[in-house]
Amino acid sequence: MKRPATLPLPYAAGIGLRAPHYREVLGTLPGLNWVEVHSENFFGGGAPLHTLLKVREHYPVSLHGVGMGLASSTLPDEDHLSALAHLCATVQPAAVSEHLCWNATQGMVINDLLPFPYTREALMYVANRVDRVQERLGRPLLVENLSSYLSFPHSEMSEGEFLAELSERTGCGILFDVENLYVNVRNLGVDADAFISAIPAAAVKEYHLAGYSSCDGCLVDTHDHPVYPEVWQLYEAVLRQIGPRPTLIEWDSDIPALSVLMGEATKAQQRLDALEACHAE
Amino acid sequence: MLSDDLAGFARTIVHGESPAFRVDEGYAKYSAQVAVEVYRNNYRGNLHDALAGAYPVVKQLVGDDFFRFMARKFITQYVSRDANLHRYGAELAEWIAAFEPAKQLAYLPDVARLEWACHCAYFAHDGVVLNLNELEKVAPADYGNLVLHRHPSCHVLHSDYPIVALWQAHQPGASEDFRIDLDSGPVDALVSRNNDVVAVTELTPADAAWLLKIQAGTTLGEATAETLDHHPDFDLLRALQMLVAQNVFAGFTLGATS
Structure with missing residues (x-):
């Protein structure tokens, strides 16, 4: 099977590719800079994997995991890690990412992205887990900041400080989800400027943008809306401070037409281009 | 301790504890x-x-509301137990069989098993x-010792109900005008994957009996002889052609000659 050499993600806007658009993307090969998919959807073989390999012939692909549970208090799930390693070896993705969250404890798995207290103890756990994943994959992992609906009184540092130290200890990159930060600002009163200042710009390898919804006053990271103006504003501030990076439009529920996603990507691209132009002057 | 925090959080979400x-x-x-409610939801x-996602036919057979009710109880x-959501729900068929409100739909557990x-x-x-x-390179004298390997996508199921017809009638694009006789007798269903498409076909009792023996690692010679004992009409060549076309086998070895 044709397998192009691994390309890095371009410093351009891409889209999250989900099942409703596979056929259209492979049939029309639209001008997408790059795509990101959820790793777990391609564990195993058959139609999902073969579709992804066809996509991979035309676009740089990023694998975004939702199941590794980097902060879980259980032993690493070696089956899950093997499945991811196998997928990486087959697809040769441009990037591999996971979330700064947990999903398993004492025989229970909660298939969600759950927050945890940012303590020194947790840092040790997560750093060990990231080391293990990177060792198994033979490449650096990008770790994404989380959108949270709860916070913990015994956290010893902010999420930004936690990520900075994690990156320094393990060499992992940071996937900066701008919408997650915005949700945390509104929900938990996180200081956006402090977060941006805390994380090392050189470690940031990718941005995410998405829409949220609201539930009884709590903003929920549902990925079912266009990017809101406030999030675009925050993205612009992040671009000014950290610089341009590959940027992804995520949409996972009530998925609209491909043209709508591409329109959102164009908006992100315009902001990346504007920054470029500004630097050129 | 991190583990105490997470365990308490998990019980709050999963078991509804305060x-x-x-x-x-x-x-x-x-x-x-x-x-907390957001996380529970x-x-x-x-x-x-x-x-x-795993049980679309069961969902159509019972309707969205009943399926939601059933799923909530099952959950x-x-x-x-697995970070990969595609692995969740293996026990649903067994669970439905003991689920009183679905008792009247006697065929439902087998449809779930098929799905x-x-x-x-x-x-x-x-x-x-x-x-x-x-x-083809195998010498005819060795045919009897061939052990055919099952492709990982191949499954054979037996049911007392017409689960193949039920499944096919509820696939996207199937005609809504169908008649299924629930008392039409037992069936053997073959699940296979060919060119990435999952297919469900009905096997003759003889073919099913033979394939189950092959799946268990019995040599071609033994499986065929045992099948012919019970099904004198078993046609090995026809069965092989049909099953190879369905991509049921993943390779072969020559069994130990006795």
Whole structure:
């Protein structure tokens, strides 16, 4: 099977590719800079994997995991890690990412992205887990900041400080989800400027943008809306401070037409281009 | 301890216990209770969607509302054990069989079993494809010792109900005008994956009996002889051609000659 050499993600806007658009993307090969998919959807073989390999012939692909549970208090799930390693070896993705969250404890798995207290103890756990994943994959992992609906009184540092130290200890990159930060600002009163200042710009390898919804006053990271103006504003501030990076439009529920996603990507691209132009002057 | 915090958080989400873990109580626009409900809804919603994705025919047969009711009950009894959501729900058929409100739909557990086999077939590893050129090189004297390997996507199921017809009538694009006689007698269903498409076909009792023996690792000679004992009409060549075309085999070895 044709397998192009691994390309890095371009410093351009891409889209999250989900099942409703596979056929259209492979049939029309639209001008997408790059795509990101959820790793777990391609564990195993058959139609999902073969579709992804066809996509991979035309676009740089990023694998975004939702199941590794980097902060879980259980032993690493070696089956899950093997499945991811196998997928990486087959697809040769441009990037591999996971979330700064947990999903398993004492025989229970909660298939969600759950927050945890940012303590020194947790840092040790997560750093060990990231080391293990990177060792198994033979490449650096990008770790994404989380959108949270709860916070913990015994956290010893902010999420930004936690990520900075994690990156320094393990060499992992940071996937900066701008919408997650915005949700945390509104929900938990996180200081956006402090977060941006805390994380090392050189470690940031990718941005995410998405829409949220609201539930009884709590903003929920549902990925079912266009990017809101406030999030675009925050993205612009992040671009000014950290610089341009590959940027992804995520949409996972009530998925609209491909043209709508591409329109959102164009908006992100315009902001990346504007920054470029500004630097050129 | 991190593990205590996470265990308390998990019990709050999964078992509906009131939060007994250290957490900030009040936020600018909502209470901790609201946030806990968001996490509980996510938990249940993700598992419901996983079940709905794996069991689309069961869902059509019972309707969305009943399926939601059933899924909710199942979710309270079956905790997820895998970070890969596609692995959730293997026990649904068994559970439905004991689920009083669905008792009247006697065929439902077997339809669920068939759907789980299809779900597993869809995500199964690719496996080796049977190389017919290699097979041709086997000396005729060794045919009896051939051990054919099952492709990881192949499953054989037996049911007292017409589950193949039920499944086919509820596929996308199937005609809504169908008549199925629930008393039409037992069937053997073959689930296989060919060119990435999962297919469900009905096997003759003889073919099913033979394939089950082959799946158990019995040599071609033994499986065929045993099948012919019970099904004198068994046609090995026809069965082989049909099953190879369905991509049921993943390769072969020559069994130990006795």
